[in-house]
Amino acid sequence: MSYKTLRKTPGDGFDRIQWYDARLNTHTIRADDPITARTVAPGERTRKPGKWKGQKPYQGHYWCAGARTSVFHESMTEYAGMMLIDHLYDIIAVYAQPMLMTFFDGRYCYPDFLAIEADGTRHVVEVHPKALMKAEDEVKFAHAARVCEVLGWRFTLIDQLSDTVRMNLEMMSRYRHHRYTPTPDVEDHILRTAKRNDTFGSLRRALITDKPGELIPFLFHLMWKGELSFDLTARFTEHTTLTAG
Template sequence: MSKYETLRKTAGDGYDRIQWFDKKRATHTIRANDPVTALSVMPGERTRKPGKWVGQKPYHGHYWCAGSRSSVFHESMAEYAGMMLIDHLYDIVRVDAQPMLMTFADGTFHYPDYLAVEASGTRHLVDIHPKALMKEGNELTFANTARVCEVIGWRYTLIDQLSDIVRMNLEMMGRYRHHRYTPTPDVEKHILRQAKKNETFDTLRRALVTNKPGELMPFVFHLMWRRELTFDLTRRFTEHTPLTAA
């Protein structure tokens, strides 16, 4: 078993603080008390690197983020699914895994799972922690994290539950999230125009039939991933699922 490589916490001194590594693993620290100072947070290395051991249950790996066009570390399949949800729902241009150490005024601390930067410039801190794994103190940690994010003007999302249906819908679309499936402007207009005339997936599929079976279907799923075509993510996807063109 290997030891954790971690940015070590500092003693609580009555202030909320954020620490992170730059690309050269130099440590930076700020007081988390205003949005302007928080703009300087730019992680370059993970602040917490979990070891591996024989018989471990969490599956480590990398998720390819369509928004940032980069591979992002995940410590478990719950993190993989949560990252896929964030990638789908928001226009991400950058994302860092285990980006910082937050030390709160009360002396407790937390290593958030992801820091995403949206196209609008909004910083978005994400934690993924299934309810079944909640332990004493977790609720306070996440409440402190949400409070600090509100102070510094960041969005905060805690994903504590994803249904199998949501996960399957994400994986269905996610196969086509890569930009290689981006339709040309003319094809996109054609698909969206037909979607406004054909309200369900099946009727749209039929309306898009060409002399090459399934030719336009990858583009349809890509537009669903990009939310140009939307549906109820919480319901099982079938041929009768209503699709709405943006």
């Protein structure tokens, strides 16, 4: 197993953030000032896992609909976590393993993702299953959450995703690409019809045209975008309630 990582710094009583730019130059700031933190601009992953025979985690790339780009994931658990963030938040950019956080006590972490939301919010995302959580991990994530709060960033730890949530995300994500964005008149038609038909089954039937399934991709795209919401934790059926707006 081989890794290419940004070199860790020793704990010196301060929280620090380090990252690579696109030319692999290292940048370092003290993580105590929201204004200075705006300079964090990852250009390359700070931690690059290798591949080896018998490897279980499946590495790959997730196409992020909000950022309209592919983002590296180290496992399918990370893939699912990124899919959830892409669905729930208005993302315009995302970076995998974007930085090295070194904390005042010498502990450190390489966050899984940094997402930039449309309103400028920076969003650090960690994906770590509860079954693999150790006491040291809990301390590390608590440090990361604390630093994010100081900087005015959002912090999310995804430690559990049920099979139901994952399946619901995968169902909608097939139509996450902007090619499925309905025209304004079609969107208005679907949302107005949804207000008169509050279950998926009744809405689907009300949207039938002379072309089988013509409006279904647009319907699922609006669900992905949150224009039509439902209980993500419950099994999706014809009787699932959809709420417009």
